[in-house]
Amino acid sequence: MSSSEDVKYREAVELSLRFCGYRERSKKEINTKLLSKNYSPELIEKVIKRLEEIGAVDNLRFARAFSRGKNKSNRWGKIKIRNHLFEKGLDSSEIEEGINSIDKKTYYEVLRKNIEVYTRKHSNPEKNKLVAHLLYKGFSSDEIFKTIEQQT
Template identity: 30%
Template sequence: MNHTKSHTLTEATKRMERYCAYQERCHKEVVGKLKRMNMIPEAIDHILGHLIQENYLNEERFAKAFARGKFNIKKWGANRIIRELKFRDISAYNIKSALAEIQNEDYLTTFDELAKKRMAQIKEKNLFKKKKKLADYLLYRGWESHLVYEKTNELIK
């Protein structure tokens, strides 16, 4: 596809409506896409305003969907979700609101299941190395260190 092609405001607006209707987007993704379409800053502001007004774009809704999806599908912990949302320039208010979507009981159950599943996959015989492998895996996925160290000590004795 030729990216030097210029788009009219109407064409670009319609494309962005489809882009946002397909799945939840954050402002940063939409602005990036419009820049790649060579839209001028005034046009970008206009389209962004339109998408927000018509509810195609809603950062709180995006943050909630993102947090639920990454938790339910990828089994990410709060730290990873927060980091990824911050990277997308999501406000602290919307990040807090997104994390509130995850019930504490589900959070701990998922963490427990993930830890046990991973533990069964680690073939390491050395207990210290086994603990490290499990902890690294869980920390990388954004689970809080106090939970991780408690769980590794509980599972590996």
């Protein structure tokens, strides 16, 4: 590497480390960020490889953190989380690992909380509107109907 390439490489690594500093990132997110800063694909590949070597980026760790965070904070279901992880560039095994890291008890507590909040906001809601809302949040129809049945 020439000295100017070396400088660009170090700048890209520093930028990526700052980008990863406040939350987990996927490799695709880092790639997109560096492309937006006009770094070459070859350099980006080297940077991502280095970040993996030092443990700054790990798609499995990202999948787990993203899945648990979106379930708990945004009250999302597995379907919506799975779709967003796919958009973040993760492969199917990484996505499933992330989804499986969600605690089952917490997952159903979140689903029940969604039902509770929706019914509080909409006094006596129509069942089909409640189901549509929960489907939008990413829960499966089986999960929804079983949980509604248990609550009545």
